[in-house]
Amino acid sequence: MMRTVKDVSKITGVSVRTLHHYDAIGLLKPTKVTEAGYRMYDDTALSRLQNILLFRELQFPLKEIKVILDSPDFDPSEVIAQQIGLLELQYKRIGELISFAREIQKKGVVTMDFDVFDKKEIEKYKEEVQAKWGNTKAYQEYKQKDVARNEGSYSKIATELMAVFSELGGLKHLTPDSDEVQKKISALQKFITDHYYTCTNEILRGLGELYVCDERFKGTLDRAGGDGTAEFVSQAISVYCSH
Numbered sequence: 001m002m003r004t005v006k007d008v009s010k011i012t013g014v015s016v017r018t019l020h021h022y023d024a025i026g027l028l029k030p031t032k033v034t035e036a037g038y039r040m041y042d043d044t045a046l047s048r049l050q051n052i053l054l055f056r057e058l059q060f061p062l063k064e065i066k067v068i069l070d071s072p073d074f075d076p077s078e079v080i081a082q083q084i085g086l087l088e089l090q091y092k093r094i095g096e097l098i099s100f101a102r103e104i105q106k107k108g109v110v111t112m113d114f115d116v117f118d119k120k121e122i123e124k125y126k127e128e129v130q131a132k133w134g135n136t137k138a139y140q141e142y143k144q145k146d147v148a149r150n151e152g153s154y155s156k157i158a159t160e161l162m163a164v165f166s167e168l169g170g171l172k173h174l175t176p177d178s179d180e181v182q183k184k185i186s187a188l189q190k191f192i193t194d195h196y197y198t199c200t201n202e203i204l205r206g207l208g209e210l211y212v213c214d215e216r217f218k219g220t221l222d223r224a225g226g227d228g229t230a231e232f233v234s235q236a237i238s239v240y241c242s243h
Contacts, residue, residue, distance in 0.1 A: 002031065003046075005039045012049060017213040025206035027066045028052060051076075054083045058090070063197070157195050162224045164188050168233050169225015176236040185233075185240040201241045208237030 009016045022028035023039065028049055030039035041049075048069060055065045068074065164187060171181050185204075192199035192207075199207075211217045212234045221230035 002040045002042055005030070005041070008041050008046065008049070011046075012053070014049070014053070015213070017209065021206055021209045021213060022049075022052070022062075024209055025062065025066070025203055027062055027069075047076075051079065051083075054080075054087075058083065058086050161191060161195075162220075164191060165221050165224040165229060165233065167225075168236070169221075169229035172226070172228060172232050176232060177239045181236050182240055185236050188233075189240075204237055205241040208234040208241070211237075 003011070005016055005019050008014070008019060019028065019039070023030060028045065031042040031045050032040050034040060051069060052065055055068070056062075060068075068079070164184070168181070168184050168188070171178075171184065174181050189199045189201075189204050192204075197203075211221055211230045218230040221233060222228065225233075
């Protein structure tokens with residue numbers, strides 16, 4: 001049975017914009033696209049979406065979810081077992097947090113015990129899952145650049161990236177397709193490639209959609225370049241990737 005993107009959104013609760021973003025970054029491609037341009041999804045696609053949503057609940061970044069699901073050694077039964085293991089660890093931790101909070105409520109004082117906030121066990125398990133499936137070229141490229149960064153450079157790179165968005169915000173008086181704006185989008189693409197991962201036009205287009213559909217990104221960009229920056233950058237990226 002084939003379903004439209006609106007049907008999938010209604011069934012799963014995932015917004016149409018998010019499904020479009022998943023398509024743009026290659027995380028969840030529709031089974032087919034009709035001549036009229038409608039995205040259609042079959043049960044196999046819905047099964048993949050189910051895996052995506054489970055990994056999102058487990059706080060896996062989209063890039064790492066794509067690596068896992070696209071791994072040539074991907075084993076659905078093994079992956080679901082790993083997901084269950086992680087969910088059980090989180091369930092156990094939430095139970096401990098509830099007990100900890102009730103203890104504070106009961107005693108009316110702050111209990112100086114921070115062991116309950118320790119997530120080492122969960123993080124270790126997640127690292128094992130990532131190591132199992134993260135053997136693709138794109139994942140290794142991201143990890144190599146991640147290892148090369150030190151604690152001080154994280155802040156420096158983030159500041160430089162925000163400066164790019166600030167400069168783009170200062171160009172809002174121009175049209176998104178103007179040469180100056182398009183050159184700045186090209187610089188943004190190069191910056192992401194140099195510091196994070198190879199930012200293809202497809203990935204950049206997906207980021208452009210994310211900048212407006214995710215309130216956290218939208219807020220960050222608007223703070224960097226002023227109100228409307230996220231929407232402006234998204235439009236400029238759309239123009240850039242269409243050329």
